[in-house]
Amino acid sequence: MGNTSSMLTQYDIEEVQQHCNKAFSQQEIVSLYERFCQLDRNGGGFVSAEEFLSVPEFAVNPLSQRLLRMVDGLNFKEFVAFLSAFSPRATLLQRIEFIFKVYDSDGNGKVTFNDMLDVLHDLTGQFISENQRKQVLTQVLDEAGYTKESLLVLSDFVKILGSSGLKMEVEVPVD
């Protein structure tokens, strides 16, 4: 698939659909491609961090930097795969996996106390002190049966988050 082409062929669409495990319909993939090209202003075949940050709604999100690390420089196929966790067709496990990946910034499959502290910092900014954050996190971990030294893996996340449904859907506008 040519990165600089402005037209998707049927073959391209099917390839992307396979890659994201059919999370999106073919129409949605075409819409996502239009959006991708719109964001990719310099036509390099990938959307850079700058180009993502030029969307004000994205730039004001507290987790934008974390997400940028995951989405910066992806080509279209990987971009769709990234978004597949937000498709209405995604499974609960896929969504939990995505959340896990956001926490697990070094990608070693284990989420540490500091990883969770970092995300909490992103979410609360300067409005809670570092000590208070540590306090809060230790307290809730304790109540859930973990300690400060615990390393959480994906199955832990499934246990913690899987009990009630996660609302994590995004609608792809299709004209």
Place this chain on the structure above:
Amino acid sequence: MSSSEAKLKPSSSELDLDRPNIEDYLPSGASIHEPHGKLRLRDLLDISPILTEAAGAIVDDSFTRCFKSNPPEPWNWNVYLFPLWCSGVVFRYLILFPVRALVLTIGWIIFLSFFIPVHFLLKGNDSLRKKWERVLVELICSFFVASWTGVVKYHGPRPSMRPKQVFVANHTSMIDFIILEQMTAFAVIMQKHPGWVGLLQSTILESVGCIWFNRSEAKDREIVAKKLREHSQGADNNPLLIFPEGTCVNNQYSVMFKKGAFELGCTVCPVAIKYNKIFVDAFWNSRKQSFTVHLLQLMTSWAVVCDVWYLEPQNLRPGETAIEFAERVRDIISVRAGLKKVPWDGYLKYSRPSPKHRERKQQSFAESVLRRLEEK
């Protein structure tokens, strides 16, 4: 554990209380329910609402939509219509365009042969010179409009020349100014452009009285505000035309109005402009094309058809802030021209949003965490 003493650290950034609340405009796909109940690990780890907002912004966002060009739907897609379209293209480029270019050239010749003498010979008699120059500027604008076969329908009473009034309009392209100027010689406030446009700005537009600004200069805003105030108070200055959006928007949305025009102590006369997309998409996407290319595109289209509504003059209401006044007028214009309002500042095209918005989200989350920690 001193959780009972847990206090929220005060926000160091002052919340601008009279800014419209962005949350009112953003899609509430992410749950804005008030979480309650004792804080559990699950509540801290569940970042799905915030992730959903971010993903939603990646997939579609109201700001980018404002600057998307919307060319008319292609209709030439079959054997019967395609030759028709081809002959249309030939007619437009080989017949209409040269005729229009000729009309424009004649217009310039007439204009310059009157303007130059008037400008230099009547240097002594200021009021007479101004009167002539006003008429001549209206004339050259009419020639411009004719060169795109502009069909402009003006609604509402023609603006009367009174002191202490300013005109505000929504902004789609620099031709907005030309279309309004052919009816009434306004003084305008504009970004100084390079090239031939800049040349025209510094010579001809000076005569109707123009104020220049530079977007990239932060201190510039105060200087400009002062100049605006001076101009609007002056009795025989041309009425001031201001585009409070500060940037060109695609004629389907309106971005937030800057409050500068609304704190001059003048009556504000709203003007709404709506282009008919069937004939040509008049949006000047300055990121994609230069003004010259934009003009050429207009000159090779069939026509530029638009409606201009002069709306009822508005005054600052008692107890209303400048920002509220600006939003009220934006509402009036958007309703008339069928524009959807978005809560973004047009200058976000050139810069990042202020950290205030993110901080507001962080503060609300922090408050909810601490509150729920106390609950048993």
